[in-house]
Amino acid sequence: MSVSSRLVHAFENALVLPFTHRSRYVLMSDCHRGVGTASDNFLKNRHLYYAALEHYYKNGFTYIELGDGDELWENRSMKNIIEVHEDVFEMFTKFSSQGRLYLIYGNHDMVKKKKSRCPAFPFYEGIILCPPNMPQRALYLTHGHQASLLNSTFWRAACFLVRYIWSPLENVGVLDPTSAAKNYHVKNNCETRLKDWAVENKHILITGHTHRPVMPKEPAYYYNTGSCVHPRCITCIEIERGAMTLVKWYTSVRPDHSLYVAREEIGGPVSVL
Numbered sequence: 001m002s003v004s005s006r007l008v009h010a011f012e013n014a015l016v017l018p019f020t021h022r023s024r025y026v027l028m029s030d031c032h033r034g035v036g037t038a039s040d041n042f043l044k045n046r047h048l049y050y051a052a053l054e055h056y057y058k059n060g061f062t063y064i065e066l067g068d069g070d071e072l073w074e075n076r077s078m079k080n081i082i083e084v085h086e087d088v089f090e091m092f093t094k095f096s097s098q099g100r101l102y103l104i105y106g107n108h109d110m111v112k113k114k115k116s117r118c119p120a121f122p123f124y125e126g127i128i129l130c131p132p133n134m135p136q137r138a139l140y141l142t143h144g145h146q147a148s149l150l151n152s153t154f155w156r157a158a159c160f161l162v163r164y165i166w167s168p169l170e171n172v173g174v175l176d177p178t179s180a181a182k183n184y185h186v187k188n189n190c191e192t193r194l195k196d197w198a199v200e201n202k203h204i205l206i207t208g209h210t211h212r213p214v215m216p217k218e219p220a221y222y223y224n225t226g227s228c229v230h231p232r233c234i235t236c237i238e239i240e241r242g243a244m245t246l247v248k249w250y251t252s253v254r255p256d257h258s259l260y261v262a263r264e265e266i267g268g269p270v271s272v273l
Contacts, residue, residue, distance in 0.1 A: 004200075006147075007205075010146055011126040014126035015124050015127045023239065024240050025061060025129065026052075026062070026236055029106075029143070030067070031068070032068055032069075032071040032227075033069060033085050041229040042229060045228055047261070048233065050091070052236070052249045057094060061240075066206070068208065069103060069109060072108060093120075096121060102124065102127055104126070106144075107151040107158065125143075127141040129141065140204060143209050144194055147190040148186075191214070195222040199221050206224070208227065211229065213267070215246035218270070232251070233250035234249045235249075239272075243271045243272065244268050245267065245270075246265070248264045250262055
C-alpha cells in the first residue's frame with residue numbers, strides 16, 4: 001500500500017465526533033509511557049503531563065491521544081506500564097466515565113488494535129472531528145506513522161529492531177537512524193508526505209509521530225501536536241471556540257524560587273470553523 005492508501009484506510013471507518021464552536025478538545029501525542037526504568041522517556045515529564053490532564057479535566061475538555069501513548073516496542077507488558085503510571089490511567093478512567101476520552105494507536109502501540117492488549121479503553125486508527133453541514137472543515141486525526149513503510153506495513157520488523165538493537169544502543173548515546181523523532185532527514189520526509197496527502201485531498205490533517213510541533217500562522221492543511229517527551233516540556237493542541245492553539249507546559253520558577261507548572265500559548269490561535 002502507498003502512503004495515500006494507508007492514510008485513506010485509516011479514515012475509512014474512523015470514529016466521527018461532533019465539532020462546533022462549543023467543543024473543547026485537547027490533542028496530545030507520543031507520551032511513550034514506559035515501565036519506570038532509565039529508558040522510560042516519559043518519566044521526566046510525568047508531573048507536567050499530569051498537571052495538564054488535571055487542568056483539561058477540570059475545564060471540560062475532551063482528551064484525544066494521537067498514538068504512541070505507551071511504549072510497547074521497548075516493553076512487552078501493558079500491565080507493568082499501567083502499574084507504574086497508575087495516576088495517569090486513573091485520570092483516564094475519570095475522563096472516560098464522562099465520555100471525554102478517545103485514544104488512537106500509533107506504531108509503538110500498534111498491538112492495541114487487539115482489544116485484549118488494553119481492554120479498559122477502545123482504540124482507533126483515525127478519528128474525524130466533523131462540524132455539522134461543513135465536511136470541508138472537518139479535522140482528520142491519526143498518528144502519522146502511515147507516512148513510513150517501516151513503521152506501518154513492516155512495524156513488526158521495526159519493533160524487533162528497536163527492542164533488541166536500538167533501545168540498548170540508545171542507553172549508550174546511539175540514536176535510532178530510522179526514527180522520525182530522532183532523525184531529521186526521516187522526520188522531514190515523513191512530514192512532507194503527510195502535508196502532500198492533506199493538500200491533495202483538501203483535508204485538515206493533525207498528527208503526532210515526528211515529535212515536532214507544527215502550527216502555521218495562517219490556516220493550513222497540516223498540523224502536529226509535538227510530543228510529551230521533549231527535554232523540558234510537553235506540547236499539545238487545544239481546540240476551543242472553533243480555533244486551534246499550540247500550547248507548551250513546562251516547569252517555571254516564581255520570584256520566591258518555588259517551582260510551578262506553567263502553561264504557555266506558543267502558536268495560534270488558528271481558526272478552523
